[in-house]
Amino acid sequence: MISNLAMGFGIAFTPFTLLLAVIGAFVGTIIGALPGLGPSNGVALLIPISFSMGLDAISALVLLTSVYYGAMYGGRISSILLNIPGDEPAMMTTLDGYPMARQGLAGEALVVSGVASFVGAFIATIGLMVFAPYLAAVAYKFGPAEYFALYMLAFCTLGGMGSNNQAKAAMSASIGLALAMVGLDKTTGMPRFTFGELHLQDGIDFLVAIVGLFAVAEVFFFIESHGKDSAIGVKLGKVLIPWKMLKRCTGAMLRGTGIGFVAGVLPGAGASLGSFLAYMTEKSVASDKDTFGKGNPKGVAAPEAGNNAAAGGALVPMLTLGVPGSGTTAVLLALLLTLNITPGPLLFTERPEVVWSLIASLLIANIVLLLMNVPMVKIFVHILSVPAWVLLPGVTMIAFVGIYSLTGSSFDMLMMVGFGVLGYVMRKLDMPTVPVILGILLGNAMEDNLRRAMVLSNGDWTFLFSSAISIGLWVAAILGFLAPFFLRRVLKKPPMPETDPTLNED
């Protein structure tokens, strides 16, 4: 393996590719930081450019993986400074990152999350390197029943989210689940709640919902308060490396990495689920639960490590099975296919030079990103810290452009404004918005898997509990649901998400 890795570095480590990695990491971080432009837009935008630049396969891979990882790093910046997630997995980072920024700890939050991102991504890349061929087999163990249990676990732990009122969190999640029903129903092939509108056939894009609920709603608040008490305009002092805080967060980062990586490896779970479960786990193991949601650095470290680890983990099914675990890996898969590299079970043996140079370029991109995101974080902050009256129209414009670029239709933009109104109302009612997004993101897959399970078992519900993995997940889900009610004080060691325990190799 070491010789393979050396070969990978031999191919990928040239001044030119290093330059590409730096450019990719920089552009990626900005794309990630801008609300509405997520990693998948960024990578999709750059594919044609890399072709017109005449890059060879390896260089194109280096450039685009740097953008991919860069966007994963960048998403946190606007989460922390603006309370608007730059992309969907960074959603959880707003919960503690923004309160930290309000307390004048923006620099610390950025450094902690940057280091957490690095830890998550780096360990995940090593995990990818060492275990990829074995991990491919894990996907074979997950059938409809197991996936359904996994999503149940996510929804059952929602109770302890953001708002102090669990009923409100449940209601938000229901709104999200209801919105997820819109679109073509896979099990019957019939459209639901589309009112004959073609743009609704694919369902509601979660990016539209995120940008609406966070960015547009923020604009409404800004207008209402004339800029007072708004998210915009958090000042950043001198950035020092808070060693003590980092040390306190080591455990959170490692746990987040483990959970995120496993979530990433499972196709259909992905980075958002990874960061969500990482946050919820951290919150339940912490002794200082009360400070979560009010600016606890562990609440920043865990989801950031989780989402970056998931980004690395998602490459496992993409490379070994050709199954993309997320929107971005779907675009990367497209890139590989256009380069005439077909991911699948034979990729590691047939095209080792591609795989190992990809891994080498991931490691390079990661180190570049750590250097860029910790000592040089001020540069990115600088971009976001222009006066609010400049920034806000800018954010709004980018949000509109980003959403328009999804389908090229004005319909999505109107829907985004609609979500903005919803987000405004929900915030007035003190209802958390994250569960809505979670519902939209996972609701579809959860329903599809339940119905597939019912088709497979001819309607026998016991099928849902027919394997050790699903029973383990159900137990974890039930514990996660009941824990906040009964064990609030007693519980110090709550359930880890019960996938195969041998896989938690962190």
Next chain:
Amino acid sequence: MKNWTRAAVAALMMSAAAPAMAEECIAPANPGGGWDFTCRQIGRIMTELGLVPNMVQVTNVAGAGGGVAYAQVVADRNDDASVFVAASSATTTRLAENAFAGATADQVRWVGTIGGDPGVIVVGKDSPYQNLTDLVEAVKADSSKVAFAGGSAVGGFDHLKVLMMLDKAGFGDARAVKYIGLDGGADAITQTVGGFAQAMTGDLSEITGFIKAGDVRALAVLSDERIAGFDDIPTAKEQGVDITAMNWRGIYVPKGISDEDYNKWVDWLKQVGASEQWQQAMAENGLAPYDIFGADFETFVAENVTEIEGIAKEIGLLQ
């Protein structure tokens, strides 16, 4: 610091700006699928053959399984002679099932197909079914025991393949066939290898890696002849089931253009199809030759739509 900011803005602008180009190919999906592939390959080869002076611009208009792009072409670009749209069996399937909000197949002009992805039916490597006959007999004996997994929703092309195959093999009760739709062929095969579904149906190109690795066995390929490079997979026809299901890769153009322009597109597409570059692209991506052009293709599409309408009524997708 200011310079850094400017550099960032410049980098963004560079990544967002696309050079101005004349001919445009609309891929009705996000980058990465079959339609995007069709656009990018045909566009590239058209430029390389010197048919068009510039690079062909590829626009991704995703939504409603191609419906958004279809509606856009019909409504807004009906007389635009410089645009062509990637299409496949999925396009005609959805048109036949009235999934494009009332649009019909005769609202555009069908130019041709230059390749096809043969349908294939596979089982896990430890499956008791050794050939297509075994599988069909198992379905006839108890259809609730054999679940098919495919990469499209119910009513999609992967589902239709199973229904058409079973129908030709003498099992006509389409509603009794168990089918689960997943997100793409690779996903469906994962479920089959994992033993959750008993058989899988998809396009050959999606699963070549799994066949070569020995994770699955192909029982039948749904083409007229065996496919080069996969000579040991028998066709369904050899096994007595008369079915061909090719996921063709072709293009359509707006209805309102002149016959002259239409013929120009047919001619260009023929040249692309005959080119060495396309032969190579097909070989690398598991496509088989499947050439139908011009008027023949328009007839083919019309017949295809009628056939699918019949099945859709049977399974209750259409009234």
